[in-house]
Amino acid sequence: MMQAKIRLFVDHPLSAGQSVPLSRDQAHYLFAVMRLGAGAPVALFNGRDGEWLAEVAEAGKRGGVLVCSAQTRPLQPPPDLWLMFAPIKKARTDFIVEKATELGAARIIPVQTAHTNSERIRQDRLQAHAVEAAEQCGGTFVPEVAGLQPLDRVLSGWDSTRRILWCDEALAGPHQTLSDAAQGPYAILIGPEGGFSEGERARLGGLPFVTPVALGPRILRADTAAVAALTLWQAHLGDWL
Amino acid sequence: MMQAKIRLFVDHPLSAGQSVPLSRDQAHYLFAVMRLGAGAPVALFNGRDGEWLAEVAEAGKRGGVLVCSAQTRPLQPPPDLWLMFAPIKKARTDFIVEKATELGAARIIPVQTAHTNSERIRQDRLQAHAVEAAEQCGGTFVPEVAGLQPLDRVLSGWDSTRRILWCDEALAGPHQTLSDAAQGPYAILIGPEGGFSEGERARLGGLPFVTPVALGPRILRADTAAVAALTLWQAHLGDWL
Numbered sequence: 001m002m003q004a005k006i007r008l009f010v011d012h013p014l015s016a017g018q019s020v021p022l023s024r025d026q027a028h029y030l031f032a033v034m035r036l037g038a039g040a041p042v043a044l045f046n047g048r049d050g051e052w053l054a055e056v057a058e059a060g061k062r063g064g065v066l067v068c069s070a071q072t073r074p075l076q077p078p079p080d081l082w083l084m085f086a087p088i089k090k091a092r093t094d095f096i097v098e099k100a101t102e103l104g105a106a107r108i109i110p111v112q113t114a115h116t117n118s119e120r121i122r123q124d125r126l127q128a129h130a131v132e133a134a135e136q137c138g139g140t141f142v143p144e145v146a147g148l149q150p151l152d153r154v155l156s157g158w159d160s161t162r163r164i165l166w167c168d169e170a171l172a173g174p175h176q177t178l179s180d181a182a183q184g185p186y187a188i189l190i191g192p193e194g195g196f197s198e199g200e201r202a203r204l205g206g207l208p209f210v211t212p213v214a215l216g217p218r219i220l221r222a223d224t225a226a227v228a229a230l231t232l233w234q235a236h237l238g239d240w241l
Numbered sequence: 242m243m244q245a246k247i248r249l250f251v252d253h254p255l256s257a258g259q260s261v262p263l264s265r266d267q268a269h270y271l272f273a274v275m276r277l278g279a280g281a282p283v284a285l286f287n288g289r290d291g292e293w294l295a296e297v298a299e300a301g302k303r304g305g306v307l308v309c310s311a312q313t314r315p316l317q318p319p320p321d322l323w324l325m326f327a328p329i330k331k332a333r334t335d336f337i338v339e340k341a342t343e344l345g346a347a348r349i350i351p352v353q354t355a356h357t358n359s360e361r362i363r364q365d366r367l368q369a370h371a372v373e374a375a376e377q378c379g380g381t382f383v384p385e386v387a388g389l390q391p392l393d394r395v396l397s398g399w400d401s402t403r404r405i406l407w408c409d410e411a412l413a414g415p416h417q418t419l420s421d422a423a424q425g426p427y428a429i430l431i432g433p434e435g436g437f438s439e440g441e442r443a444r445l446g447g448l449p450f451v452t453p454v455a456l457g458p459r460i461l462r463a464d465t466a467a468v469a470a471l472t473l474w475q476a477h478l479g480d481w482l
Contacts, residue, residue: 076458095336102465104457138460179420216345216481217317219379224343227465228472235473240457 004043004053006034009131009142014049014068019057022064031059042066045134047142050075077141078104079238080185082162085109085226086116086192087148092223093118096190097126097145099223101133103230104239105143109187111151114197121148151200160209164189167229168196168204168212169219178213178236186237188229190222245284245294247275250372250383255290255309260298263305272300283307286375288383291316318382319345320479321426323403326350326467327357327433328389333464334359337431338367338386340464342374344471345479346384350428352392355438362389392441401450405430408470409437409445409453410460419454419477427478429470431463 008030012020022030030036038056044066045051051073054066083105087093093110100108108130110121126145134142158164162185165178169191189204196204204210215228234240249271253261263271271277279297285307286292292314295307324346328334334351341349349371351362367386375383399405403426406419410432430445437445445451456469475481 099465099468102459102461103469104459137462214481216475216479218343218345220343221378224340224468227340227468228344231469231472232476234457235476238457240455 004041006030006036007043007045007051007135007138009135010044010046010066012046014044014046014052014071016068016070018052018068020044020054020066020068022066024062027060027062027064030056031061031064043072044068045140047134047140048075051140073140075140078106078143079234080162081105081230081233081238082107082109082185082187083190083226083230084111084151084154084164084187085190085222086111086113086151087118087121088193088222092221093121093126094129096223096226097129098133099227100230101130101139101143102137103227104234105188105230106141107146108143109146109154110148111154111189112148113151113192114200115192115194117192118148123147152203155203155207158207158209161185162187162209164204164207164210165229165233166204166210166212167191167215167225168201169215169225178232181211181237183237186233188226188233190226190229193222245282247271247277248284248286248292248376248379250376251285251287251307253287255285255287255293255312257309257311259293259309261285261295261307261309263307265303268301268303268305271297272302272305284313285309286381288375288381289316292381314381316381319347319384320475321403322346322471322474322479323348323350323426323428324431324467324471325352325392325395325405325428326431326463327352327354327392328359328362329434329463333462334362334367335370336464337467338370339374340468341471342371342380342384343378344468345475346429346471347382348387349384350387350395351389352395352430353389354392354433355441356433356435358433359389364388393444396444396448399448399450402426403428403450405445405448405451406470406474407445407451407453408432408456408466409442410456410466419473422452422478424478427474429467429474431467431470434463 040056052068054068057067058065083100281297293309298308299306324341
């Protein structure tokens with residue numbers, strides 16, 4: 001079987017013999033930038049049907065068609081872990097989405113907190129970052145990036161069967177670890193650079209489905225905390241076991 | 242006691258009553274950018290003497306003097322953990338140094354491997370990144386960033402009492418975890434984007450002080466792998482316990 005060097009996410013069903021039309025941007029990337037011609041192999045995934053080997057059937061300037069031959073990998077969805085974080089500076093927010101995709105978060109939810117600076121995010125751009133991270137890291141799944149939602153409203157509508165791991169930078173002294181935490185659906189909650197407000201801390205502290213966790217004796221930036229918490233969850237409760 | 246909002250690294254001894262002269266850059270930052278005047282509090286650390294509260298005694302355009310009053314925190318050195326990594330793209334290399342400082346690495350060693358793209362690094366710039374990260378994260382210690390060294394030479398001169406945790410992206414199947422690893426000095430080794438060469442893999446695999454570790458079922462970028470490995474080590478063997 002030919003080995004594809006390029007992995008592409010397409011929003012199209014994938015199956016044996018399936019034709020996949022390319023967008024103008026995808027055609028430009030494959031044929032103008034990467035200079036592929038008819039017959040060239042490309043690996044495709046759509047986040048649902050695993051990874052497929054496809055061949056270029058038609059290559060044009062404004063479009064093209066790939067045809068799927070065989071599935072090369074099944075869909076490998078991540079464990080049921082969400083990441084909630086307060087958006088920070090653009091580059092660091094992009095980074096969090098990239099790392100959450102690589103580390104295997106199933107859903108990414110930007111939340112607005114009392115001390116969140118940004119009032120809005122570019123959801124489409126963050127989703128594109130998740131797609132690119134999945135293309136790069138060999139993933140077959142792309143986490144959904146939700147729109148920005150106020151933390152208060154998220155907590156009010158919370159399904160209490162999903163535990164929240166609240167990464168609280170103000171947590172001092174001996175702390176809970178994940179090594180004896182119960183299996184199940186989880187969400188990690190990372191605060192903004194300025195920390196949570198007193199009101200938020202009081203509310204989170206009183207919710208039965210919220211578990212505060214500490215991430216070591218040094219104060220971590222929000223993006224570092226996100227990566228560290230995702231890592232520890234995957235190692236203790238996820239698919240790194 | 243006045244609370245200092247600005248933390249500054251200075252390469253100068255710190256003790257009660259000690260005068261600390263400022264460089265031109267530091268004076269510009271404190272007096273022109275942050276607009277501090279005489280009597281303003283500044284937190285100082287030098288990586289050796291903990292954190293000290295100091296006051297502005299003289300503020301000038303080209304320099305100035307701070308005077309230390311009291312130690313506000315003792316030196317809190319990180320555990321004896323080194324990070325060795327093959328330099329990658331500039332922004333991601335900067336990122337690794339920042340994160341290693343936050344997560345508590347004692348020493349950072351860029352290594353040149355068979356598939357390392359960059360032939361040289363800006364050691365002074367990376368060291369400045371480590372200083373900035375320590376200033377930001379409230380650390381009292383700054384890890385030394387060593388010059389770029391060939392991996393072969395590093396391994397030839399290795400003190401075998403320090404174990405190397407070799408993060409090998411090609412490691413498949415069940416893998417060793419850190420939960421039952423022995424205490425002691427360690428170094429984490431992260432490969433370049435292209436992975437280690439066959440020769441490097443053979444050599445590393447045959448060294449008694451090298452332990453291969455895997456970081457989950459997804460392929461991680463080098464910078465993600467560095468943060469994940471540092472996190473797991475700190476949680477299992479370091480000062481996050």
